[in-house]
Amino acid sequence: MLNYLIIFAIPWIAYAYENIALLKSAWQLHPYMYKHKIITTNASNAVDGLKTNLSYFGGQCTISANYQYEALWRVDLGAVLGIHHINIYYKTDDVPWGPGNGFTTRFLGFSVFISNTTDKEDGVLCFKDDKFTRYTIPAVITLNCTHHGRYVIYYNNRTSTNLPPDYSAYAFNELCEFEVYGCPSPSYYGEDCSQSCPDQCMDSRCHIETGNCFGCKVGYQGPTCDQPCQKNTYGHGCSMICGLCVNGEQCNHVNGTCHNGCEAGIYGSHCQMECPQGFYGRNCSNKCSEKCFIYKDCNIKTGVCFGGCAVGWKPPLCNEECDDGTFGTNCSNYCGHCHQGQSCDVETGACPNGCDSGYKGIHCNESCAHSFYGPNCRLRCSNTCINRTCDAEKGSCDMVQNEIGHKNSKTSDIIVESREILFAVLTALVVVFV
Known part of the structure; x- marks a missing residue:
């Protein structure tokens, strides 16, 4: 007994x-x-x-x-x-x-x-x-x-x-x-074994009294495994860290993939790899410009070229030539007075068809010297102008000398002026067709 x-x-x-x-x-x-x-x-x-x-x-x-x-x-x-x-x-x-x-x-x-x-x-x-x-x-x-x-x-x-x-x-x-x-x-618990274990319990097993899971399926957490992984975590026990999803979004709580793709500058199925050399942007789908100062070397997020642009190209992406009227490194220089307002060369700043009347030099940014006028300053002011000083653009005298002897007669003035105008026209034609 x-x-x-x-x-x-x-x-x-x-x-x-x-x-x-x-x-x-x-x-x-x-x-x-x-x-x-x-x-x-x-x-x-x-x-x-x-x-x-x-x-x-x-x-x-x-x-x-x-x-x-x-x-x-x-x-x-x-x-x-x-x-x-x-x-x-x-x-x-x-x-x-x-x-x-x-x-x-x-x-x-x-x-x-x-x-x-x-x-x-x-x-x-x-x-x-x-x-x-x-x-x-x-x-x-x-x-x-x-x-x-x-x-x-x-x-x-x-x-x-x-x-x-x-x-x-x-x-x-x-x-x-x-x-x-x-x-x-x-997969049941409770005093009469009539209650089903929570769906996300690992192997559908739970504590026979409380129903708390002994472990959660991948991507879930909490005593009854009813909470998806949060705070940029995923996987078994929510122990894995999400990659850089766009706008900091939570990745898939089970497999870690990003629903809407990666943050700019990042790629891969889990958005954990930086763009390779020469690429940038969302999912690294854009190419760095060949006109970066350092060939195809740009910021992986924005595409902005490191070190600026090659001469003649406009920052920040260096994928457009300088706007009309600008030239040089990062388009930081302004064109001079090119013939008929034409734009200068984006790299050198040189005017392709010479300078406008009243200007000279490679960049057409120098005024004509004393006693010269016209396109590229190739014409000389009339000797009837006082001190041979005339308008640099049109060649008109600032002041005309008084009539002395045979000089400065109206006839002689007309002849001289006609010669000067003819010479200027011929010079301009030569410049245009050169």
């Missing part, structure tokens, strides 16, 4: 969880043999649902071999299932349980593991006895083990050279019933 019964780490409430270990496949290390035959004390006795006779001869308990230093038993739940608690009924031989019962020393020091493989080292430790004595250990123990797993493993050993005084010399499996209570479907 049982003298002691305790509930360990679980409040006293009624549970509707099922015994998901009942009649499942079980196995033990070092089974008990009688005359080289395994008798009716095999591993499956611990999950047959029978616990009315807890003696060797009752046929309801599993028994392991004598003189072994390790004892191991496990049950295969058939799938990774949610576990809430475990009840263990140890062999009492149907005699009063307590320090006088020799089986108490064999029960001491046991452990229980939950694993997804048959190896206990791959699992989690549900319980390890390190405090009971032969006076305090109960024959029936209820363990709180809210985990998911396929295999529940009972283990005991006597491999230490410094065993506690109450421990038996050898290790045994003497389990009369091993009940694992939980939900028969891995």
